[in-house]
Amino acid sequence: MKDIRRRLIELFKNGYCTPRIARIARELQEPSTTIHYNIKRMEIEGLTKAYKAVFDYKKIGEGFCTYVLISLSPDEYGNPERVGRELVRFPQIESIDIITGDWEMLLKVRTKDIEEYYEFVKKALSKKGIVKTKSLSSLRQLKTEFVKVD
Amino acid sequence: MKDIRRRLIELFKNGYCTPRIARIARELQEPSTTIHYNIKRMEIEGLTKAYKAVFDYKKIGEGFCTYVLISLSPDEYGNPERVGRELVRFPQIESIDIITGDWEMLLKVRTKDIEEYYEFVKKALSKKGIVKTKSLSSLRQLKTEFVKVD
DNA sequence: TTCATGATTGAATATTATTCAAGAAATATA
DNA sequence: TATATTTCTTGAATAATATTCAATCATGAA
Incomplete structure (x- = not known):
């Protein structure tokens, strides 16, 4: 059998x-x-960025979701986007925000399980500039990407 | 003119x-x-929950994004889902997670600006069971819903 | 009012999704 | 191992949909 599903999931993300x-x-x-005209205008003007699928992440082997608070070293305060742009390429990362408060950055990360999350942390969060992190794991998701789940 | 856009945005969310x-x-x-067959199977088995649009939220008047940490009263510890289910219906809420750590719940909220956010807080977060909240506002988004933005 | 620009729409066409039936591959059962 | 059963793959035909185009309408500016 061809593993069509895995490839579809990647495209749909x-x-x-x-x-x-x-x-x-x-x-x-x-x-x-009329609908067609308006949709095209919204695309041209950049209101819509993409059309994509929302998954039951447990069923596609990404059931472990963690929010990661990140603290940057003082010499990166002036440019948190540099670290952020390095992280964008990781497919496990759903969102990246530079935030107010005690921490500089907040990630939302999806992996299969805690082991895979640990691998991700070692690979992605050992970047220069990241001096401290705090992980908040999701025990249960009720809504994601505006879509009610579970 | 008909305000088609506003209605399209609601549907696409x-x-x-x-x-x-x-x-x-x-x-x-x-x-x-073959593609068709596999997509339908994924839908039937519930791997895919929805197909939707990702927006440039600033351009659709939802440029203010805030993460809200929520602390529940001790008598709600055994049932955080009750509070969560009440919140699901708010269209401003992108995601709801029950999490590990010092706080019980984490929301991601999108509004036009800080005033609208304040209105949201008064309406949504005055629920019985919510005893303390902490807002982390996003200064800049680099990625959302797996889609690179900005 | 007149002009220019953008929005709405119906008709025609191009493209795409869907159904169906046959066969191949994987899995279960004896 | 043989055989039955289920699931997956696929091409051909059909149904449905998106897209183009040109005409009309609405809106705001000059």
């Missing part, structure tokens, strides 16, 4: 979907050409 | 998109019927 114009037109009771 | 089968088939060099 950040794209390869598209609006259902005909269905939207029925829902909003407007002509499909 | 948690659905009304669909996989681009033909495009995926070209990308993966597989017959489109």
